[in-house]
Amino acid sequence: MASVINRSDTPRSPDPAIRRRGRLQLLLILLLTLGPMALATSMYTLKFWVPESRNYHGEMIGNGQGRAALGVSSDEQRWQLLVTAPNGCDGDCQQLVYLARQLQIGLGRDASRATHALAVGQPVDTAYATRLQREYPQLQRYTLNVPTYTQGAEGNGAAQLWIVDPHGNLVLRYDPQVKGKDVLTDLRHLLKLSNIG
Incomplete structure (x- = not known):
């Protein structure tokens, strides 16, 4: 008996627009989680954007x-x-x-x-x-x-x-x-x- 191939069971390649949107979402998530840590590390090591004011007197x-x-x-x-x-x-x-x-x-x-x-x-x-x-x-x-x-x-x-x-x-x-x-x-x-x- 020959098997009948059902075309709906074969995997389809995702639409290129959906693929781009998924990559963009992944990049945004990484940027939002790793970005602040990278910025804080850079501020500490390179000593930029350090506030000059202080709230103590001694x-x-x-x-x-x-x-x-x-x-x-x-x-x-x-x-x-x-x-x-x-x-x-x-x-x-x-x-x-x-x-x-x-x-x-x-x-x-x-x-x-x-x-x-x-x-x-x-x-x-x-x-x-x-x-x-x-x-x-x-x-x-x-x-x-x-x-x-x-x-x-x-x-x-x-x-x-x-x-x-x-x-x-x-x-x-x-x-x-x-x-x-x-x-x-x-x-x-x-x-x-x-x-x-």
Whole structure:
């Protein structure tokens, strides 16, 4: 018995217009998925279209330095407002210590997530040490290793205020002339974004 070939069972080649449309759809899908990744990689490596504006007021420390790079040994597990003064605690240092305490109080309900501390390279005078014990009972005090501090910090020996995260990483640095409102804004923003500390 001879088999009858049914012409409807033979495969047909697709219409060239349908084939072009399918290829175009595939290219669009690939472009939409891989295009943004390629653009972001190019922007990062070639440093173009990088925004110049910023929303923080201090100097960002983005190189992975920790407290140890400043010559401060501490195992604090909360956010920290750290005042450093390699040449003793002069007027600028004392103002930053006061500011650090006020900033912690200014955090309100988040005040328990942060501490304030002082690290000095030389002992403070007796009168100021007494004042610190009386007026700043929660102030943590550390000895600053001056040679390590000189290598790890900028600022030619002036007092500085640092925001340190709960892992001990330096986040932002401020000069003595900083406005408290600016630091408080930065610290609140960091605490809002952070799930640690």
